[in-house]
Structure formats: C-alpha cells, structure tokens
Amino acid sequence: MDNRQLTELLNQMTLEEKIAQLLQLTANFHEGGESQITGPLEEMGITESMVTASGSVLGLSGAQSVIDVQKSYLSKSRLGIPLMFMADVVHGFKTIFPIPLAIGCSWDTELAEKSAEIAARESAVSGIHVTFAPMVDLVRDPRWGRVMETTGEDPYLNSLFARAFVRGYQGGSLKDEPERLAACVKHFAAYGAPEGGRDYNTVNMSERNLREQYLPAYKAALDEGCEMVMTSFNTVDGIPATGNEKLMRGILRDEWGFDGVLISDWASIREMIAHGAAEDDGEAAYRAIRAGVDIEMMTPCYVQHLPGLIESGRVDEALVDEAVLRILRLKDKLGLFDNPLRGADPEREREVLFCQEHRNVSYELAAKSSVLLKNEGGLLPLAPGKKVALIGPFAQSDDILGWWSCVGVKEDAVKLGTALQERLAEGQLVIAEGSGVVSVEQSQIDAAIAAAQDADVIVLALGEDSAMSGEGGSRTNIRLPEAQLELVRQLKKIGKPMAAVIFNGRPLDLHGIIDEADAVLEAWFPGSEGGAAIADILIGRVNPSARLTMSFPHSVGQIPVYYNHYNTGRPMNPDKTEERYVSKYIDSPNDPLLPFGYGLSYTTFEYGELKLSGNEITANQPLQVSVSVTNTGDRAGIETVQLYIRDVAGEVVRPMRELKGFVRLELAPGESADAVFTITEEQLRYHHSDLTQASDPGTFQVFVGPNSRDTLAESFRLV
Structure with missing residues (x-):
C-alpha cells in the first residue's frame, strides 16, 4: 500500500478501532479461551472488542500457533488489519548465541550481524515480525543485571554493533525478505545508567553527557534504518522517558527525524504514576501520547482514557491518527497486508530451527567472544597427555545460555565436561562438581580434592547462574559466590597448576580467583555451543582473540570505573602514590583491575614504531x-589494534582517551602487517557547553596498542 491507501484505511476506522491498534497484549488474550482471559480482561479493564481490534501481540511464537491466531483474528476484524507479533529475540531464538556483552568482546561486527540474521530467520519462520533488539544502552556499572544485554562502555564501539545488529535483523527489505525481522532499538534513553546500578532506578546526568556518551548508539541504529524504538523505564532529567516530550518529540522525532513506531516498555506508561509524574491512568495516557508513544505495552491507559481525553479536547485526535498511521506503515513494510501469515511456516520451522549451520555460527561466536584474562607460565592451552580434573558447578552445567534465551532450551546446550570428554583420551579427564553455585558441602570438597590429587592440572568451571544477572538481577556483591571461592581456596592447597573458566553475565570482582589461578578464561554465557567452543580453547584448537568491552573493577567500591573518564585538577602521579591531596583512593588503585580492550592470546605480538x-x-x-x-x-593469532585519541585542552574537559578505530590483524607466526588509521577533523568534534558540535584547535594525543592502557603515544595539532 502507498501512503494514500493507508490514510484511506485509517479514515475508515472508528476511534475505538484506532485506539485499539495502539494496544499490545500478551498472547494469552488472543489464543486462550474465555475462562483463561476473563480475569485478565476484567483486571485490565479492557473489552473483548478491544482485544479483537488490538494491533499487536507480545510473546507468541511457533508457526502454527501464530497462523491460528492470525486467522482467527482476521476472521473477526472488520477492516482486515493484521496483527504484528513481537518478541524479545535478544541473542538468538532457538539457536542461542553468546550474550551481547560477549558478542561485543569479539570486536567482530560481521559475525554479530550474522548472528542477528540467523536469529531473524529462526524467529520469522516461527511467526515473529518484530524483535525487541538491539539493546544498545551504554553501561559503566556492572552491578546492573542488564549489563549482559549491552556491548559495553564505549559509545563508538556500541554504535558499530548497533548498526551491525540492525542490518542482521532487517536485511535490505522487510517486504522482500520475509525471513527478516523489524528491529526495535532500546531502551531510549540512558537506561544503562541507573543510580547504584539498581534496575529501573533514577538516571541523573547532564544533557551534554547524555548526548556525548549515551545517545550515539541509538542514533546509529536509527541511521541504519531501525524501524522501532522502545522507551526506557527510567527518568531522564526528572521525567519518565515514556512521558518525556523533550526526549521523544524534541530529540527523537523532531531533531533526528524518526518517523517509525515508538513503543513503551512493559507497563511503563502506567508506571509514570509510581514515578510521581502522573496522578492516574488518564494523566499517564495524556503524557505518553503527547510524547509520541505509539504502542502501549500491557496496560490499558490508552484504551480506557484516550476517548475521554479527545472528547474533552485535552488531546487532539490527530495525535492518535499519526500513531496509527505509523503502525499501519510498519505492517505494510513487513508485507502483512499482502500476506498476513508472512514467514510463518511449520515445515520450514522444523528445517531451520537449531540446524547445524546455525549452531556452527553459535560455536564460532562463542570461540571469538571468550577472553583470556591471565595465563601465567603458558598453562593454557592444556599440554597434550596431561590428566585433567574438571571441577566446579559449571563442569556439567547446561545453564550457559543466559537470562534472555528466548525459546532456547538448556538441555540443548553443549556442556563443557561433555565436550572435553569427547576431545580427551579415555581416562584423561575426571569431573567433580566441587560445589553448587551458592552452596557447598564437605562431601563435594572431598570429592573435588580426590579428583585434583589424581590429576596433573585442575580446570575450574565457576560462575553465576543465569538468574544472577539479566533484568531485575542487580547485585552489590559482584564477586563469585563464597561457596565457589571456598572451593578454590581448598584446591589451591594441593599445589597443582590451576586454570579457571568463568561463566557469567557481567564483569566481576575477580579477587579470590584471578589471584589464585594460574590462568583465567572469561567465557560469559556462551550460548548453545558454548561447551564445545570453550573446550576447544582449553585444548588449543582455538586461539582466543576476544577483548573486553567493559573494564573489570578491583572492587565494587570503584564503580563506576571506565576507561574514557575525565582527568581532575589534582590527578594522581603514578610515581608518587604516597601523595595524599590528589584524586585517589587510599585503599585501592584508581585504575580497573583489567582495562577496556584487554585480552590475551596463545601467541605474542610486538608493536613497531608509531x-x-x-x-x-x-x-x-x-x-x-x-x-x-x-x-x-x-x-x-588475531591482534585487535586499537586507536585512541585525547583532546588535551577543550572548551569543556575531554576524556583521557576515546576509542576512534580498531583493526583486527590475523597473522601467521613471524608475519608482520601494518595497522593503518586515518584521523579526520570530524573525529575530533564533541559537544560543547552550548551542545553544539565542533572541534577545538590545539594539541591532541594519539595512542595505539592492544588495549586502552598499554599503548604507544604521539601527538599532533589541529590547526
């Protein structure tokens, strides 16, 4: 349909039908019988006619289920406007990839794009039209559980991954490529900066910081053509994002020109009442529609109150019309008016989901996302013929998919112990649980010690369970649970070489393990093929190449700790750490334990002159x-050569270092190659105090190296 035809369709709709298009409900309202939905209907205060006319469905998948609901819905629809089906396909659908934080550590945007393409294919054949991804929130606080969904602490790198994910999900044309999804970038804006790292909490920052650090990745996703935006739960400058006209109308729509669909996060319109920004549902609806929110997820503020607000003249019906028209345009882009069943295909679904081709990409991404953090004495890879004791709660755990694993099944995940058994000779591997994730029995310790004493090398499999991160998974103590640290202490006494593999969803305070183990491999939650990928790294079939995209703190007391921080008027001199009246801790280093960009390899690289x-x-x-x-x-091996720049003196203070580029060099033993970068004046621009973007003439430093800390340095001037 063209815009004229869509407008004609809009003009045929009653006000109730239009407002119902703005309502998103979970699948049970559409697929359940009367006994299943009467309670929720009454509780939400919506009618069956509103369900019949509602515009989209949340959380339903499975090709036949979607086909059945769509056909039933259209049989009751006066105008034949099809439903859109949406879901949180965050890092895979049935084939689960590493968590996004891990994907970021690959520094491989092409592989990230491929993972999104596969997730889209599996989702589309199962009937999904829209994914609530990518999540591009910049994060500097690992206490926040949803750090697992981000690609890190750097706006430049996050922007590159935002674009890659959008390309992967959407392809070139949603109408011509029915096995792609419309992407929905989230959470707009600055959801990743809650006070105290506590989910849903207040965000308080200057507009300059918002524009400089937090907005670029959302803008990058939209520049790549992302079709939807989701509002965030938090406040921005004291106003909940879902009702924030300056943010949604002023920046998103007017300044950036976004004319796609804006959807609330779950119940976030009604949550304006709890925030203290609306007295009741009616005022919440008023603020959200004024801010330009098109779809209300799982609360009835719009359907209950917009008719009255329009009748009273407080809300112009044109605001509803423009929202509905945006929704109709997206349905048309998806090809739903031509084929309401779109990609849903039970036969294709059986063929595509969790197929070997997709699992191979999951394996490759897990192998490229695992970061070698320590390797004293070259303990890894494991020497051939050595007897290995694999000990820890993750030795045979299938809880390696992460919190947002969509329809992935833990039982499908390749376990580390199983994978190692397949790769080592008979009798070469012994496995002991050692402890639970958060509990330990003496009998477990005893069995672990017995296994370790009979081995040449100990491999620890430790970490968080998936519920310890993800949404609502904020923590103040980000060390490994005490039960596991006690296991490590007991095994350390044996005196055998010890390597640790850590499965987790956030940067941890690694004390109690990084100081005890000879080698440490950060595996994250590595997805469906994680066990196989980690096993191949341990035995040396794969040479680790990943680099951290978030700093690891010395302690939780340093947080937030990140590489691109500002200097102070009294910076600490590293050669005079005894000075008191400088900006420092008296009980901890200022710098993180492990810096942004850090990661080791089984080979070594030497840098020449800059x-x-x-x-x-x-x-x-x-x-x-x-x-x-x-x-x-x-x-x-692969060396990720990183370029950082510092503006030595600006109109406002500038970060000590900012990532501006990187090159991944794949080099054979003895091989050399040049990493070449081009710096332009545009890269030196920043937001000044009046929020305009410009560069300042003067001296700049350029740093190149394997991470943000260990670099070569030169300087130049902008004239």
Missing part, C-alpha cells in the same frame, strides 16, 4: 597513523 604522516591536521587534511605489528609467537 608513525604519523605529519604533525598537523586541518579540516581538509586528515592524518594517517600506522604501526607495524609482528606475530612473535609460534602459532597464528
């Missing part, structure tokens, strides 16, 4: 930066 094409840059004359990198080890 070379600049000149010592000045202008608006029309960029600067080239290059460094030769050589693989000085005995096996092939």
Whole structure:
C-alpha cells in the first residue's frame, strides 16, 4: 500500500478501532479461551472488542500457533488489519548465541550481524515480525543485571554493533525478505545508567553527557534504518522517558527525524504514576501520547482514557491518527497486508530451527567472544597427555545460555565436561562438581580434592547462574559466590597448576580467583555451543582473540570505573602514590583491575614504531597513523589494534582517551602487517557547553596498542 491507501484505511476506522491498534497484549488474550482471559480482561479493564481490534501481540511464537491466531483474528476484524507479533529475540531464538556483552568482546561486527540474521530467520519462520533488539544502552556499572544485554562502555564501539545488529535483523527489505525481522532499538534513553546500578532506578546526568556518551548508539541504529524504538523505564532529567516530550518529540522525532513506531516498555506508561509524574491512568495516557508513544505495552491507559481525553479536547485526535498511521506503515513494510501469515511456516520451522549451520555460527561466536584474562607460565592451552580434573558447578552445567534465551532450551546446550570428554583420551579427564553455585558441602570438597590429587592440572568451571544477572538481577556483591571461592581456596592447597573458566553475565570482582589461578578464561554465557567452543580453547584448537568491552573493577567500591573518564585538577602521579591531596583512593588503585580492550592470546605480538604522516591536521587534511605489528609467537593469532585519541585542552574537559578505530590483524607466526588509521577533523568534534558540535584547535594525543592502557603515544595539532 502507498501512503494514500493507508490514510484511506485509517479514515475508515472508528476511534475505538484506532485506539485499539495502539494496544499490545500478551498472547494469552488472543489464543486462550474465555475462562483463561476473563480475569485478565476484567483486571485490565479492557473489552473483548478491544482485544479483537488490538494491533499487536507480545510473546507468541511457533508457526502454527501464530497462523491460528492470525486467522482467527482476521476472521473477526472488520477492516482486515493484521496483527504484528513481537518478541524479545535478544541473542538468538532457538539457536542461542553468546550474550551481547560477549558478542561485543569479539570486536567482530560481521559475525554479530550474522548472528542477528540467523536469529531473524529462526524467529520469522516461527511467526515473529518484530524483535525487541538491539539493546544498545551504554553501561559503566556492572552491578546492573542488564549489563549482559549491552556491548559495553564505549559509545563508538556500541554504535558499530548497533548498526551491525540492525542490518542482521532487517536485511535490505522487510517486504522482500520475509525471513527478516523489524528491529526495535532500546531502551531510549540512558537506561544503562541507573543510580547504584539498581534496575529501573533514577538516571541523573547532564544533557551534554547524555548526548556525548549515551545517545550515539541509538542514533546509529536509527541511521541504519531501525524501524522501532522502545522507551526506557527510567527518568531522564526528572521525567519518565515514556512521558518525556523533550526526549521523544524534541530529540527523537523532531531533531533526528524518526518517523517509525515508538513503543513503551512493559507497563511503563502506567508506571509514570509510581514515578510521581502522573496522578492516574488518564494523566499517564495524556503524557505518553503527547510524547509520541505509539504502542502501549500491557496496560490499558490508552484504551480506557484516550476517548475521554479527545472528547474533552485535552488531546487532539490527530495525535492518535499519526500513531496509527505509523503502525499501519510498519505492517505494510513487513508485507502483512499482502500476506498476513508472512514467514510463518511449520515445515520450514522444523528445517531451520537449531540446524547445524546455525549452531556452527553459535560455536564460532562463542570461540571469538571468550577472553583470556591471565595465563601465567603458558598453562593454557592444556599440554597434550596431561590428566585433567574438571571441577566446579559449571563442569556439567547446561545453564550457559543466559537470562534472555528466548525459546532456547538448556538441555540443548553443549556442556563443557561433555565436550572435553569427547576431545580427551579415555581416562584423561575426571569431573567433580566441587560445589553448587551458592552452596557447598564437605562431601563435594572431598570429592573435588580426590579428583585434583589424581590429576596433573585442575580446570575450574565457576560462575553465576543465569538468574544472577539479566533484568531485575542487580547485585552489590559482584564477586563469585563464597561457596565457589571456598572451593578454590581448598584446591589451591594441593599445589597443582590451576586454570579457571568463568561463566557469567557481567564483569566481576575477580579477587579470590584471578589471584589464585594460574590462568583465567572469561567465557560469559556462551550460548548453545558454548561447551564445545570453550573446550576447544582449553585444548588449543582455538586461539582466543576476544577483548573486553567493559573494564573489570578491583572492587565494587570503584564503580563506576571506565576507561574514557575525565582527568581532575589534582590527578594522581603514578610515581608518587604516597601523595595524599590528589584524586585517589587510599585503599585501592584508581585504575580497573583489567582495562577496556584487554585480552590475551596463545601467541605474542610486538608493536613497531608509531608513525604519523605529519604533525598537523586541518579540516581538509586528515592524518594517517600506522604501526607495524609482528606475530612473535609460534602459532597464528588475531591482534585487535586499537586507536585512541585525547583532546588535551577543550572548551569543556575531554576524556583521557576515546576509542576512534580498531583493526583486527590475523597473522601467521613471524608475519608482520601494518595497522593503518586515518584521523579526520570530524573525529575530533564533541559537544560543547552550548551542545553544539565542533572541534577545538590545539594539541591532541594519539595512542595505539592492544588495549586502552598499554599503548604507544604521539601527538599532533589541529590547526
């Protein structure tokens, strides 16, 4: 349909039908019998006619189920406007990929895009039209449970992954590619910066910081053509995002020109009452529609109160019309008016879901997302022929998919112990649980010690269970549970070489393990093929290449700790740590335990001289930066060479370092290659105190290296 035809369809709709299009309900309202939905209907105060006319469904999947609901719905629909089916397909549908934080650590945007394409294919053949992804919230606080859904603490890198995920989900044309999904970027805005790291909590920051650090990734997703935006639960400058006209109308729609669909997060319109920004459901509906929210998820504020608000003249019906028209346009883009069943295909579903091709990509991404944090004495990879004791609650755990695993099944996950048994000779591996995730019995310790004493090397399989992160999973203590730390202490006494694999959804305070183990591998929640990928890293079939995209703190007391921080008027001199009246802790280093960009390999790399094409840059004359990198080890590996810049003196203070580029070099033993970067004046711009973007003439430092801490440095001037 063209815009004229969609407008004609809109003009045929009654006010009740239009407002019902703005209502999103969970699947049980559409697929359940009367006895199943009477209670929820009464509780929400909506009518069966509103359900019949509602515009979208949340959480239903399965090709035949979607087909049945869509056909039933259309048989009752006066105008034949099809439903849209939406779901949280965050890092895979049936085939589960590593959590997004892990995917970020791959620094491989092409593989990230491929994972989203596969997730879209599996979802679409199961009847889904829209995914509530990507989540691109910048996060600096690992106490927040939803850190697992982000790609990290850097706005530049987050923006690259935001674009990659949108490309993967949406492809080139939703109408021509029925096995793609419309993407919905979330959570707009700054959901990842709650006070205290506590989910749903207040966000309080300057608009300059919001624009400089937090908004770029959302904008990148929209620049890539993302069709939808989801509002966040938090306040922004004292106003809940879902009713924030400046944010939604002023920035999102007017400034950025976004004309796609804006959806509330679950019940977030009604939650304005709890925030203290609305007295009742009517005022919440008023604020949300004024802010430009098109779809209300799982509360009845719109359907109950918009008719009265329009009748009283407080709300112009044109606001409802524009919201409905945006929804109709998206349905048309998805091809639903031509084929309401779209990609839903039970036969194709059986063929595609969790197929070997998809599992292979899950394996590759898990292998490229696991970060080697420590490897003293080259303990890893495990030496051939050594007897291995695999000990810990994750030795044979299938809880490695993460909190947002959609329709993935834990039982399908490849367990680490099973994978190692397949790869090691008979009698070479012994497995002991050692402890539970949060509990330990002496009998478990005794069995673990017996296994360790009979082995040459201990491999610990430790971590958080999936419920310890994810939505609502905020924690103040981000160390491994005490039960596991006690297991580590007991095994350390045996004196055997010890490597640790950590399964988790956030950066941890690693004390109690990184200081005890000889080697530490951060596996995250690695997805369906995680056990196989980790096993191959341990035995050396895969050389780890991932790099952290969030800093790991020394302690929770440092948080927030992140690489691109500002300097102070009294910075600490690293050579004079005894000075008191400088910005420092007296009981902890200022710097994180492990910096942004950090990760080890089974080979070594040597950097040559950092070379600049000149010592000045202008608006029309960029600067080239290059460094030769050589693989000085005995096996092939990937080195992620990172470029950072510091503006030494700005109109407002600038970060100590900002990531501006990276190059992934795949080098054979003895091979050298040049990492080449081009710096332009545009890359030196930032938001000034009046929020305009410009660069300042003066001195800049450029840093190149394997992480944000260990770098070569030169300087140049912008003239």
